[in-house]
Amino acid sequence: MSVLHSIRFTLNGKPVQAAVPVHLSAIDMLRDVFHLTGTKLGCGEGECGACTIIVDGVSVNSCLMFAVDCDGRDVTTIEGLRTDEGLNPLQKAFVEHGAVQCGFCTPGMVMQGTALLKRRSSMTVEEIRRGIEGNLCRCTGYRKIIDTIASALHETSSEEIS
Ligand code: FES
Ligand code: FES
Numbered sequence: 169m170s171v172l173h174s175i176r177f178t179l180n181g182k183p184v185q186a187a188v189p190v191h192l193s194a195i196d197m198l199r200d201v202f203h204l205t206g207t208k209l210g211c212g213e214g215e216c217g218a219c220t221i222i223v224d225g226v227s228v229n230s231c232l233m234f235a236v237d238c239d240g241r242d243v244t245t246i247e248g249l250r251t252d253e254g255l256n257p258l259q260k261a262f263v264e265h266g267a268v269q270c271g272f273c274t275p276g277m278v279m280q281g282t283a284l285l286k287r288r289s290s291m292t293v294e295e296i297r298r299g300i301e302g303n304l305c306r307c308t309g310y311r312k313i314i315d316t317i318a319s320a321l322h323e324t325s326s327e328e329i330s
Pocket of ligand 2 (some may be wrong): 272273
């Protein structure tokens with residue numbers, strides 16, 4: 169039987185605690201212990217970004233992070249973006265711009281977009297594209313996702329995306 173480690177951290181604005189084995193990944197803890205299934209497991213190897221969460225203000229692939237390393241940190245998942253009115257402005261923009269198709273990449277894209285928007289008050293289309301290059305989408309061709317993030321910056325994206 170594996171030894172359990174006691175951790176305490178802030179999850180979506182609330183203090184939480186858990187007892188986790190040392191090898192448990194953050195995504196498995198979020199999904200299996202806290203039942204926050206909005207964070208998606210894609211590749212499990214840090215390649216697709218589907219599992220993106222925000223830790224202490226920085227986007228992180230939760231498949232590559234150990235649950236024990238959440239100890240003392242401020243962790244936000246897609247569920248934590250919800251407002252009293254429902255979807256937050258960036259989430260609404262994804263819907264309004266048709267940037268959601270199958271939806272599998274969407275939670276990770278929204279979290280990456282959120283991290284970008286927190287970091288930068290303005291970005292070029294190219295900077296947005298580079299900012300989401302760790303997040304893969306098989307459906308949209310990225311243009312609508314980039315336009316969505318650009319619109320959230322109150323910028324008009326008119327450049328062609330190849
Ligand atoms: S599931 Fe984490 S990067 Fe793909
Ligand atoms: S909407 Fe299907 S993978 Fe992005």
